[in-house]
Amino acid sequence: MPDALPPDRSKTPRQRWMAVLARADADAVQARLGDVPRYTVLRGPEPGLVMVRGRTGGGGAPFNLGEMTATRCTVRTDTGLVGHAYVAGRNERLAELAALADALLQDPVQQPALLRQVIEPLAELQEARRAEIAAKAAATRVQFFAMRNMRA
């Protein structure tokens, strides 16, 4: 049933690392980034709101479901790289670290090492958490054995 599969959520490398950083723990990002170069904060970190939208019937016209908190930050490294972050919640430290990581990851020289040391391990943790929830859900999937046996 190919049309029933979730839509393709393919992302560019930058969209992917921003998505991972947005869901990460601030301490973990800081620990994995290690020593960071000097940078200037251009904006924020500031908390605010995002209006979350849904779709009528799940696939129709959009409607406003309600708001959520989010924090954004933009930094510029002394080498001139500008990094942005928008993260769910009110963790200003995470927003600043995520913006810094976004800036550093745009440097093609540093990128492979940062992906390896920061993004991939965080992504694995997030995937493991999702897999754990999926495994609990799968264990509650109903198998209609009894019904089949009765029919047989």
Next chain:
Amino acid sequence: MAYVAVKGGEQAIDHAHAWLAEERRGDTAIPELSLAQIDGQLGRSVDRAMGEGSLYDRELAALAVKQAQGDLIEAAFLLRAYRTTLPRFAHSSPVDTSDMRIRRRISAVFKDLPGGQVLGPTYDYTHRLLDLELAHDSGGATPKCHDPMTAMPRVPDILRREGLMEPDGDGATEPGDLTRQPLAFPASRDVRLQALARGDEGFLLALGYSTQRGYGGTHPFAGEIRMGEVAVEIEPPELGFAIDIGDILVTECQMVNQFKGSKTVPPQFTRGYGLVFGFSERKAMAMALVDRAMRAEELGEEVTAPAQTVEFVLYHADNIEATGFVEHLKLPHYVDFQSELENVRRMRREHETSPPPAGGGLGEGAVRTLVNR
């Protein structure tokens, strides 16, 4: 209505608040609740405060529940007040519930639906017997199954393949926003859904129930209920592309109803839709029932019942507005009441001097007074 400024209660108010704070904390020999405990162990309260407060932030909602001593309408009120202090950065792309990371997904219309029935952490099938063991420590490991989940198409899409389900409709319009423009009628479906999503669970439950009991009945089936996390995506102008900012837990309900068709539309199924923050299944189901009931006029059905009356539903669904108006009656109405007192005294004087005509009832003066109000 008129209110008078009252001075002199300041110290009494301060002392009342101090007592409230003490009451909230309770016995200091007992450890204080942490926000993590409230979120972790009273999660359904947190979900409800977020939904009716119309603000998704589990930690803030836990704080609101704590501050309100578990009064969930007060907690929602606190969240509504807090959100006004923050700037809005963006609106999200519509969340894609077909890409939900499923924790629960059931259908009451297809037993063997693709992807299966996933019960999730449900109260269904519990016996509603108080578990005395829970009075002490509880816990235990949840069984896990590592068979991969298979694709879970939405039930309306399955019906649509046969042309038996109404389409979702156009997806391009910019939705109205009750937090920006006041409610106006006729209210389009996007505005109705926003009002329902932040509406009072008890009110919607009662209205939904009334449709089942025949007040605007449409014979609903729970086509599908799904609960889990969806990604929230925004497109900041400075980036020019969409980014994920995180995930939120939502519950969605697709309520399926038979529709006899009209001159232009063949008989098919129609839907009511429910989508709410958190794991709030009862609210999502009630929302879907009331959404469908409010479509009566659009679908050419006779509007006879409260749940079908859009103005009645939307003007009374918001419990922050409702509590404000009901509880404002506590405020000083000394001047209003003074005039009422004078009115009643005058009417009694008139009554004593000229008794009402035979047959009793109110005197003409009293009737006029009532009408004039």
Next chain:
Amino acid sequence: MSASIDLPGFADPVTEAQATFRAVLDAMARPGTIHRAGQHLAAPAPLDGATAAVLLTLVDHETPLWLDAEAAPARDWLAFHCGAVLVPEPDTACFAVALSLPDLARFSAGSHEAPEVSATVVLQVPALASGTRYRLSGPGLREPEELSVTGLPPWFITQWQQNRTLFPRGLDVILCAGTMLAALPRSVSIEEG
């Protein structure tokens, strides 16, 4: 991403936005009086400090913004610091930034039901407090007030008279030059003099 976002916004967003809002409020309440804004702001070319401060204070992603061709180089800065959504046509804009007087009839004047949704035009001029003298009268002014502006074309008066006939609909204009601003609310009557 252009280099113009490297210029920061308000250093102290809450205080400076409040001070600018107060300046705009007072300017609207007393048409023709001159107020200060954006003294500490590194405004992006070609905007002046007052213009940039007013935009940082009033514009966000929910208020569509139209820029005239001369103001266009500031677009990235405005998109970043205000979250402004730029619109190509003036009629859908809530705010407009212009460096020379645009045709005011092209902007939304609001509806009779909601006159407050009309556009506000932020018009940056070469100088305030010098140049052509205008005589302002109307609500907020006990006595007629004089305002001198450099850079308004002669047909401005005609445009303004047209705008006034729409009342309660109509545009409001904020004039900015350097770190000075003055406001022309829709209710004010303007004569050359």
